[in-house]
Amino acid sequence: MSLLVQLVLTFSLLSILAVGGGTAVLPEMQTLLAHQFDITHAQFVHIYSIGQVAPGPNMLMVLIIGFKVAGIVGSGIVLLAFFLPSSILCFYAGRLWSHFAHNPWRRTIQSALEPISIGLMASGVYAVAKASIVSPVTLILALFTLYLILRTKINPVFVILGSGMLGFIYLRFFLS
Incomplete structure (x- = not known):
């Protein structure tokens, strides 16, 4: 096919x-x-x-x-x-x-x-x-992102981008 x-x-x-x-x-x-x-x-x-x-x-x-x-x-x-x-x-x-x-x-x-x-x-x-969610850090980021989206009026796009940047920094510089 x-x-x-x-x-x-x-x-x-x-x-x-x-x-x-x-x-x-x-x-x-x-x-x-x-x-x-x-x-x-x-x-x-x-x-x-x-x-x-x-x-x-x-x-x-x-x-x-x-x-x-x-x-x-x-x-x-x-x-x-x-x-x-x-x-x-x-x-x-x-x-x-x-x-x-x-x-x-x-x-x-x-x-x-x-x-x-x-x-x-x-x-x-x-x-x-x-x-x-593959590590304790990604679990914390996921829960923190969920908390911010549910409890604040911050635009979810900014929350997701910010969490993504934190995850990138952690994975790039602390796990290298």
Whole structure:
């Protein structure tokens, strides 16, 4: 199977599975990329980090993955394969959801999907944390970053960049 077809199939599947947002498919994405495209966990974490800091939706990180696997064409293919299927599904599901606006079971379904979405997002956070928290120092940086984001009004981009700089300084100068 050609590499581009494999990219389309992989990211179309991930698109449909992204219930609760892109974070929900991070563990599956990480596994598929490692098996099919030889992207290591460390590379995945680096790509994910770029997606978090870059402006726009954080799942635009899939463009970097497509570029890494198959250049600029791979980037374009992954963009369409990841965002188009879920957008079409969301459009029609939204229309159907509006059609049943007054049915009593609608709230029941919505209530059932909320914890599922939260669980899927938590599994995505766990997958990234497992690959990136590799020492007591990285654990402290992660907890400190979490604390600052939850308890202060500092822009999260600055918190993430600052923590990244502290981690770089520590890894570069104290572990050399």
